[in-house]
Amino acid sequence: MALTSIWVVAEPGEGSLTSTSLELLSAARSLSDDVSALTWGEAGASHAAQAGEFGAATLFDVGSIGSALPGAPVAAALAALVGERGAPDAILIPSSYDGRDVAARLSARLDRPVLTNVTGLRDEGGVVTEHPVFGGTQTVSARFSSTGPGIVLVRAKSFAAEPAGGGPAAVVAAPARDVGPSGSAVIVASHVEARTGPKLEDAAIVVSGGRGLGEAARYALVEEVAALLHGAAGASRAIVDAGWVPYSHQVGQTGKTVKPTVYLAFGISGATQHMVGMKGSKNIVAVNKDPEAPIFQIADLGIVGDVQKVLPALIEALKARA
Numbered sequence: 001m002a003l004t005s006i007w008v009v010a011e012p013g014e015g016s017l018t019s020t021s022l023e024l025l026s027a028a029r030s031l032s033d034d035v036s037a038l039t040w041g042e043a044g045a046s047h048a049a050q051a052g053e054f055g056a057a058t059l060f061d062v063g064s065i066g067s068a069l070p071g072a073p074v075a076a077a078l079a080a081l082v083g084e085r086g087a088p089d090a091i092l093i094p095s096s097y098d099g100r101d102v103a104a105r106l107s108a109r110l111d112r113p114v115l116t117n118v119t120g121l122r123d124e125g126g127v128v129t130e131h132p133v134f135g136g137t138q139t140v141s142a143r144f145s146s147t148g149p150g151i152v153l154v155r156a157k158s159f160a161a162e163p164a165g166g167g168p169a170a171v172v173a174a175p176a177r178d179v180g181p182s183g184s185a186v187i188v189a190s191h192v193e194a195r196t197g198p199k200l201e202d203a204a205i206v207v208s209g210g211r212g213l214g215e216a217a218r219y220a221l222v223e224e225v226a227a228l229l230h231g232a233a234g235a236s237r238a239i240v241d242a243g244w245v246p247y248s249h250q251v252g253q254t255g256k257t258v259k260p261t262v263y264l265a266f267g268i269s270g271a272t273q274h275m276v277g278m279k280g281s282k283n284i285v286a287v288n289k290d291p292e293a294p295i296f297q298i299a300d301l302g303i304v305g306d307v308q309k310v311l312p313a314l315i316e317a318l319k320a321r322a
C-alpha cells in the first residue's frame with residue numbers, strides 16, 4: 001500500500017458512530033495500514049472500541065462541543081492536528097450536512113481543495129477519487145495535483161461497512177482551541193423527526209412511492225406496506241417537490257442513497273436521478289402501469305399494474321400472512 005496514512009471524520013450517531021463513518025473506515029483500511037478516526041461529543045472516547053473494530057489505530061477525540069454545530073470546532077481540531085502531526089494523504093469525510101460543513105471550513109483553514117460527491121477511491125501512488133456524473137450514467141476520476149492533505153467528501157453507501165476485528169483505538173485528546181468567530185454560533189432549538197421503523201438509509205427493506213400514486217393520501221398505503229415489512233418508506237423527488245412527503249424520504253441523486261435487500265417502487269418511472277440512489281439494492285421490485293417504464297430495466301421483478309389495485313391487495317396478503 002502506497003498511502004502513508006488516512007484520517008476519517010467519524011460522526012457520532014445514536015449510541016454509535018454513523019453507518020457512513022464505518023463505511024469510510026472500511027474504505028480507508030483498504031488503502032492504508034495507518035488509519036485514524038476523529039470524533040467529538042460528550043461520549044467521544046466511548047467510540048474507541050467501534051473505531052478500532054473497523055480499522056482505526058487512533059481515535060482523536062475533540063471532546064464536548066457544547067451546543068455548537070460540529071463544523072467550526074471539528075475543522076479547527078483537524079487543522080490543529082495537521083499542524084502538529086503533519087498531513088495525512090487524505091481526510092475522508094461523510095457527505096452529510098455536518099460533514100460538508102466540516103470540509104468547507106477545513107478547506108478554508110488549510111487552503112486545500114475538496115473533492116466532493118465521491119463514490120469510489122483508488123490508490124494510484126496517491127488518492128484517486130471516483131465521481132458519478134450525468135445522473136450516475138458516467139463516472140469520472142480525479143486526483144489532487146499538489147501535496148496533501150486531500151479533503152474528500154464521500155457519499156453514503158459507497159462502500160460496505162466491514163469490521164476488521166481490531167482492538168480498541170488509542171484515544172488521543174484533540175481539543176478545538178482556535179475555533180474563530182464562527183464557532184460562537186449555538187443551537188438554540190432542534191427538532192427530531194418522529195420515526196417508528198428503521199432509518200431509511202439503514203433499512204433492509206425500502207418501500208417507495210412516486211407520482212403514480214396519484215394523490216398524497218395514497219402514500220399512507222406505501223407507509224403501511226413498509227410497516228408490515230418492518231422496512232422504511234421512501235419517495236421519488238416528484239412527490240417530495242409536490243409536498244406529499246418530507247425531503248427526508250427522498251431517494252436519489254439529491255436525496256438519500258439506499259442499498260437494501262429489497263427495494264419496492266410503486267408508481268416510480270425510474271429517472272436516472274432516482275435510480276442512482278437505489279440501483280445498488282439487492283432485489284428491486286417495481287409496480288408501474290406503463291410496461292415501457294425505465295424502472296423495469298433494472299427491476300428483478302416487475303408488475304405491470306395499477307398501484308391503486310396492487311397496493312391494497314399486497315396489504316391484504318401481508319396482513320393475512322401476519
Ligand SMILES: Cc1cc2nc3c(=O)[nH]c(=O)nc-3n(C[C@H](O)[C@H](O)[C@H](O)COP(=O)(O)OP(=O)(O)OC[C@H]3O[C@@H](n4cnc5c(N)ncnc54)[C@H](O)[C@@H]3O)c2cc1C
Nearest residue numbers: 210211212236237238252253254255267269273274289307
Ligand atoms: C438535478 C436533478 C436531481 C434530481 N434528483 C432526484 C432524486 O434525488 N430523486 C428522484 O426521485 N428524482 C430526482 N430528480 C427528478 C427525476 O428526474 C424525476 O423527475 C423523478 O424521479 C420522477 O418521479 P416519479 O418517478 O415519481 O414521477 P414520474 O416520472 O412522473 O413517474 C410516474 C410513474 O408512475 C406511473 N404511474 C402512473 N399512474 C400509475 C398507476 N395508477 N399505477 C402504476 N403506475 C402508475 C407512470 O407510468 C410513471 O412511470 C432529479 C432531477 C434533477 C434535474
